[in-house]
Amino acid sequence: MKYILISPARNEEKFIAKTLDSMVKQTLLPERWVIVDDGSTDSTAEIAKDYAERFPWIEILRRSPRLDRSFAGKVHAFNAGMERVASLQFDVVGNLDADLSFDPDYLEFLMRKFAEDPKLGVAGTPFLENGYDSARDSFEGENHVAGGCQLFRRTCFEDFGGYIPNPAGGIDWIAVTTARMKGWKTRSFPEKRFHHYRTLGTAGRSSIAASFSYGEKDYYLGGSPVWQLFRVAYRTAKQPVDGLALFAGYSWAALRRMKRPVSRDLMRFHRREQMKKLKAIFRNMIRFKKPSNFSLLTERS
Numbered sequence: 001m002k003y004i005l006i007s008p009a010r011n012e013e014k015f016i017a018k019t020l021d022s023m024v025k026q027t028l029l030p031e032r033w034v035i036v037d038d039g040s041t042d043s044t045a046e047i048a049k050d051y052a053e054r055f056p057w058i059e060i061l062r063r064s065p066r067l068d069r070s071f072a073g074k075v076h077a078f079n080a081g082m083e084r085v086a087s088l089q090f091d092v093v094g095n096l097d098a099d100l101s102f103d104p105d106y107l108e109f110l111m112r113k114f115a116e117d118p119k120l121g122v123a124g125t126p127f128l129e130n131g132y133d134s135a136r137d138s139f140e141g142e143n144h145v146a147g148g149c150q151l152f153r154r155t156c157f158e159d160f161g162g163y164i165p166n167p168a169g170g171i172d173w174i175a176v177t178t179a180r181m182k183g184w185k186t187r188s189f190p191e192k193r194f195h196h197y198r199t200l201g202t203a204g205r206s207s208i209a210a211s212f213s214y215g216e217k218d219y220y221l222g223g224s225p226v227w228q229l230f231r232v233a234y235r236t237a238k239q240p241v242d243g244l245a246l247f248a249g250y251s252w253a254a255l256r257r258m259k260r261p262v263s264r265d266l267m268r269f270h271r272r273e274q275m276k277k278l279k280a281i282f283r284n285m286i287r288f289k290k291p292s293n294f295s296l297l298t299e300r301s
């Protein structure tokens with residue numbers, strides 16, 4: 001099986017060399033890796049260009065600077081990269097952030113998973129970040145694939161229509177959940193990890209502002225208010241200020257009737273999954289077991 005990678009990168013001079021070094025050491029190289037410099041104002045493009053001159057499978061695509069910083073811009077950059085590989089033959093397409101590092105056999109491992117299971121539509125692994133382990137601390141579980149490195153079977157990616165350029169975010173979650181709703185398997189394989197260096201959700205924001213934003217996102221992605229109450233209670237018990245900010249974000253979005261970028265079908269599917277997780281938590285509590293999925297209430301995505 002063959003794969004290609006797209007990496008939208010904006011002002012990643014601090015970390016992109018880690019990603020580049022990890023990629024050139026891979027035991028299974030991509031057909032093409034397009035690094036899309038999304039209007040960086042630092043030396044991101046220059047660092048990437050140095051590697052592209054030495055490794056012909058790396059391509060740099062530069063886009064004009066833009067004033068706004070939004071998740072829609074990342075999708076537009078990704079789509080620009082996809083246009084550059086449209087004529088290539090490949091089975092898997094990956095969205096790879098430019099602030100990661102991983103083992104030399106990381107991508108060979110994931111490609112082997114696709115070869116073993118033709119129903120596998122989206123694959124990735126948990127990640128580590130400053131003591132945070134998404135396999136242990138995230139609410140999503142093994143069916144969610146973290147946005148830092150998402151690999152899609154090409155037919156799956158085409159089936160659900162690719163990333164939605166939602167300015168407010170949630171693009172990675174929408175992609176994986178939509179694929180699952182359409183019947184594809186989505187899996188985060190715990191045998192491996194990638195290291196993520198930029199703290200999620202905090203670019204230019206405090207932790208309180210990030211929690212408020214996550215609360216808004218919980219609403220506009222169609223999350224159940226019942227699930228949200230338990231999630232807020234759990235977060236408040238551990239981090240009171242962040243928990244209250246999470247509640248305020250969800251409530252503020254609900255009061256404003258913030259526009260949701262998800263379909264009614266996807267929202268219903270999402271809420272059914274949340275209720276199944278909540279029931280699993282309560283079953284474990286009733287059985288006097290330490291609920292391994294209680295951390296499901298500590299979402300980071």
